[in-house]
Amino acid sequence: MSVRLKLTLSYAGFLMLAGVLLIVVVWVFLLRYVPNVAAVRTPAEMDPNQYVLLRGFASAAGTALVFLLVFGLLGGWILAGRMLAPLTRIRNATHMTADGSLSHRIRLEGRKDEFRELADAFDAMLARLEAHLAEQQRFAANASHELRTPLAISQALLDVARNDPNRDTGELVERLHAVNARAIDLTEALLVLSRAGQRSFTREPVDLSLLVEEATETLLPLAEKRGVTIDTSGDITPAVGSQALLLQMTTNLVHNAIVHNLPEHGTVRVTTSVHPETVVLTVENSGEKLPPQLVSTLTEPFQRGTERIRGNHAGVGLGLAIVKSITQVHDGSLTIIPRPAGGLRIAVHLPTVPADGQGRPGGAFPRNTGRPDS
Secondary structure (H helix, E strand, O other): OOHHHHHHHHHHHHHHHHHHHHHHHHHHHHHHHOOOOOOOOOHHHOOHHHHHHHHHHHHHHHHHHHHHHHHHHHHHHHHHHHHHHHHHHHHHHHHHHHOOOOOOOOOOOOOOOHHHHHHHHHHHHHHHHHHHHHHHHHHHHHHHHHHHHHHHHHHHHHHHHHHOOOOOHHHHHHHHHHHHHHHHHHHHHHHHHHHHOOOOOOOEEEEHHHHHHHHHHHHHHHHHHOOEEEEEEOOOOEEEEOHHHHHHHHHHHHHHHHHOOOOOOEEEEEEEEEOOOEEEEEEEEOOOOOOHHHHOOOOOOOOOOOOOOOOOOOOOOOHHHHHHHHHHHOOOEEEEEEOOOOOEEEEEEEEEOOEOOOOOEOOOOOOOOOOOOO
C-alpha cells in the first residue's frame, strides 16, 4: 500500500475507534440512568418508551458510524494528500536530478517544519552539486587546453623538422625536451591535485616548522637565481595530517611566492605560529599590486597572478589550487590578502594537535638543529 493509503486508513480507523468509544459511553449512560433497562431480558418486557429510545439510539449510532467511516476515508485521503504534497515535490525533484537536471529547485513555501527543512537541505545539496559540476567542467576544459598546448607545439616542431631535413636537430631536441618537461610537470600537478582532493591518507603528527625548513632549503637555489631573499621564523608548530601533502602545500606556497615576485630584490617571509585551537602557516611576498577581484580567483585551477611570469619556473597554474585542496581535506581554511605595497599574504589555518593531560601537544615532533641560512 502507498503511504497515502496507509495514512488514510489510519485516520479513518482512529476516527471510527473514537466514534465507537463515544457510542459505548452513551450506551453505558443509558444503561445506568434509564430505569429498569438493565433488568429487562426481552424487548417484550421493556417499556414501550424505553424500547423506542434504545432502538432509535442504535439506529442513530449505526448511521453515525457509517458516516464517520465515509467521512474518515474521504477526509483522510484529502488530508494525507495535503500532508504528502511536499514529499511529492521532493520526489519529482529527485527524479529530475536522477535524469541529469541540477538546475531545478523545490523552493518549498510555508512554515519552517520538517518538510521545509528537508526541501531546503535538498535545494542546498543541488546547489553544491551544480557548482561542483560546473567547477569540474571548467577544470576539464582548462586541463584539456593546457595539455593541448605542449602537444600542439611538439607537433609544430616535428612538422618543421620533417619539412626541413637540413635543420639543426640539436635546437629541435632542446625545444622538444623543454615542451615535454612542461607536459610532464602539468600531468604530475594534475595527479597531485586529484589525490589532494581525497581523504584517503593516514593522519599523523606533523611539525609545520620542519616542513618550512625543508621547502625553503629545496627552493633556495631558485630564490637565489631570481634574487629573492627568504626569511623564515617560528617555533614548533604541531598539526595533524599527511606529511607528504602538507609538505607539497608548503612547497607550493613558497614556490609561488618566489616566482610571483619583483624582478629583483624581492622578499619572501614564511612564519609559523600556534594558537589555542589552530596553527597558522603564513607566507608573504613582495610583488606587483593585485586587485582584490583577481586575488579571489587565484585558487582556481590554471589561474596565474600576473601574465608576465612565463619563465621555466612559472608553474602550470595549479599551485594555489593544490594548496586550497590540501587545506580543505585537512579541515583547515585558506585566506589570501593583497598587500598594500604589492604582493600577497597567504595564511593557512589548520587544527592543532590536541593537548594531553599536562597541556603539552600530543604526539612527538623530532627536531633537527639546523635551519637554512636565508
